[in-house]
Amino acid sequence: MAKKLKPEPAFSSLAPAREILHEESSLRCMVFYLGSGQKIDIHRSPRRVLAIVLEGEVEFFVGSTDERERLKRGEAILYEPGEPHGFQAMEDAVVMVLVV
Numbered sequence: 001m002a003k004k005l006k007p008e009p010a011f012s013s014l015a016p017a018r019e020i021l022h023e024e025s026s027l028r029c030m031v032f033y034l035g036s037g038q039k040i041d042i043h044r045s046p047r048r049v050l051a052i053v054l055e056g057e058v059e060f061f062v063g064s065t066d067e068r069e070r071l072k073r074g075e076a077i078l079y080e081p082g083e084p085h086g087f088q089a090m091e092d093a094v095v096m097v098l099v100v
Contacts, residue, residue, distance in 0.1 A: 003022070005021040005022055005029060006021075007019055007021060007031045007094075007096075009033055009094070010033055011033045011034075011035055011092065012033070012035070013035060015038065016032055016033065016034045016035075016038045016039070016040060016089075017032070017033040017034075018030055018031070018032050018033075019031045019032075019033070026100065027098065027099070027100055028097075028098070028099040029096070029097075029098055029099075030096070030097045030099075031054075031094060031095070031096050031097075032094070032095045032096075032097065033093075033094055034056075034058070034087075034088075034089035034092070034093045034094075034095070035089065035092055036089055036090065036091045036092055036093075037088070037089065038088070038089050039086065039087060039088035039089070040086045040087050040088075041086050042061050042064065042065055042084050042085065042086035043084070043085070043086060044082055044083065044084055044085070045079070045081065045082075045085075045099060046081055046082065047081055047099050047100060048078065048079065048080060048081055048099070048100050049078070049079040049083075049085060049097060049098070049099050050076060050077075050078050050079075050097070050098045050099075050100065051076060051077050051079075051085075051087065051095055051096070051097045051098075052074075052075075052076040052095065052096045052097075052098075053071045053072060053073055053074065053075050053076070053093065053094075053095055054073065054094040054095065054096055055073055055092070055093055055094040056072075056073065056089060056090070056091045056092050056093025056094065057070065057071070057072050057073075057089075057090040057091050057093065058070070058071055058087050058088065058089055058090060058093045058095055059071075059087060059088050059090060060077050060085065060086075060087045061084065061085055061086040061087060061088075062077075062085070063083065063084050064084060065086070070090070
């Protein structure tokens with residue numbers, strides 16, 4: 001049966017905020033709320049990660065913090081399993097992340 005996933009924006013001036021909208025063994029859906037300059041440190045996932053910018057402008061780390069892709073609202077990036085990734089907001093931003 002269909003399940004409506006409705007994010008509830010929750011920015012924090014202290015650190016990025018994360019909201020888990022759905023979680024099961026084959027799918028995790030999260031929304032990150034980042035103030036300008038806030039970041040998610042580089043890390044790895046054993047599964048594919050699809051990140052979609054819903055609001056703002058974000059720099060995504062591609063393999064290291066030295067290599068970056070800047071994305072705007074409506075753009076997305078796909079990471080393969082085990083690929084180092086993370087991101088930093090260039091302005092207040094909302095990013096949806098699907099781990100599949």
